[in-house]
Amino acid sequence: xxxxxxxxxxxILTANNIKKKYGSLEVLKGVNLAINKGEIVSIAGSSGAGxxxxxxxxxxxxxxxxxxxLLNSTPVHSLKxxxxxxxxxxxxxxxxxxxxxxxxFTALENVCIPGWIAGKKKKLVEARxxxxxxxxxxxxxxxxKPQALSGGEQQRVAIARALIxxxxxxxxxxxxxxxxxxxxxxLHDLFIQLRNELNQTFLIVTHNEELAGMSDRILHMKDGVIxx
Numbered sequence: 001x002x003x004x005x006x007x008x009x010x011x012i013l014t015a016n017n018i019k020k021k022y023g024s025l026e027v028l029k030g031v032n033l034a035i036n037k038g039e040i041v042s043i044a045g046s047s048g049a050g051x052x053x054x055x056x057x058x059x060x061x062x063x064x065x066x067x068x069x070l071l072n073s074t075p076v077h078s079l080k081x082x083x084x085x086x087x088x089x090x091x092x093x094x095x096x097x098x099x100x101x102x103x104x105f106t107a108l109e110n111v112c113i114p115g116w117i118a119g120k121k122k123k124l125v126e127a128r129x130x131x132x133x134x135x136x137x138x139x140x141x142x143x144x145k146p147q148a149l150s151g152g153e154q155q156r157v158a159i160a161r162a163l164i165x166x167x168x169x170x171x172x173x174x175x176x177x178x179x180x181x182x183x184x185x186x187l188h189d190l191f192i193q194l195r196n197e198l199n200q201t202f203l204i205v206t207h208n209e210e211l212a213g214m215s216d217r218i219l220h221m222k223d224g225v226i227x228x
Contacts, residue, residue: 010036010037011034011035011036011037012035012036012037012071012072012168012169012201013033013034013035013058013069013070013071013168013169013201013203014033014034014035014068014069014070015031015032015033015034015058015067015068015069015070016032016067016068016069017030017031017032017066017067017068018030018031018032018054018057018058018064018066018067018069019031019064019065019066019067020050020053020057020062020064020065021065026224027050027053027224028050028053028054028057028064028224028225029223029224029225030067030225031050031054031067031221031224031225031226032226033219033226035169035201035203036201037199037201038195038199038200038201039195039201039202039216039217040191040192040195040201040202040204040214040215040216041202041203041204041215041216041217041218041219042203042204042205042206042211042212042215042217042218042219043055043203043204043205043206043218043219043220043221043226044206044207044209044212044218044219044220044221045220045221045222046222049221049222049223049224050221050223050224050225051205051221052173052174052205054205054221055171055173055203055205056173057069058171058203059088059092059094059171060076060079060084060087060088060092061088061094063077064077071091071092071168071169072091072168074087074091086118089114089117089118089165090118090165090167091165091167091168091169092167092168092169092170092171093161093162093163093164093165093167093169093170093171094162094170094171094172094173095155095158095159095162095170095171095172095173095175096158096172096173096174096175097173097174097175097177097178098178099146099154099155099157099158099178100158101146101154101157101158101161102146103145103146103147104145105145106142106143106144106145107133107138107141107142107143107144107145107146107149107153107157107160108126108129108130108133108142108143110146110157110158110161111129111132111133111157111160111161111164112125112126112129112164113161113164114161114164114165115128115129115164115165118165120165125164128164129142129160129164130142132160132163132164133157133160135160135197136156136157136159136160136190137156138153138156138157138160141153141157150183151178151179151180151183152179152180152182152183152186152187155175155178155179155183155187156187156190159187159190159194163194163198163200168201169201169202169203170200170201170202170203171202171203171204172191172202172203172204172205172206173205174205174206174207175187175204175206175211176188176206176208176211177206177207177208184208184210184211185210187211188208188210188211188214191204191211191214192214
């Protein structure tokens, strides 16, 4: 059972008939889904089911061979080049298993980067970054570089970075896969907190049954399709 019901029922993401092949291997065979604003949805399934491929396509990091994706009514499948990159940076946040923090920058600077890329004023970006780091209990670590942070702290910095531009949705690909059980549990609770306090929407690919069980819904994938 989920921890809490979703706080809103306005549709934010829909995908229709998403298909993807790599050579002769048909990875996605016509996936349909819909996500509501303020909802935490997990995608579960065995390795090779197509979960991460689907997440990367929905997040515009990869391109489908067929199908439509609407994010807040914007047909993102039709965006290309700089328009796509700008839309992704402004409207989508990402959290990965390996945090992908830039080692030469502090925690604060890592969080700020998407805001700077978006051309927002430096002081406003830094103010929001500091607010997010404070919310995630990282204020005292803001000037530390990634190598001086624990794995759990690095993942929380990555979450703050994902939230810096107030995205419509955050895609998380195995976000607890590189964490011990204590830090994984804290990350689970953090997703719930962010949904409740910010009405943030999450779509999570995970093998972690506890994290999946805390979601509002679980979508099960098998052989390139969602089966529930």
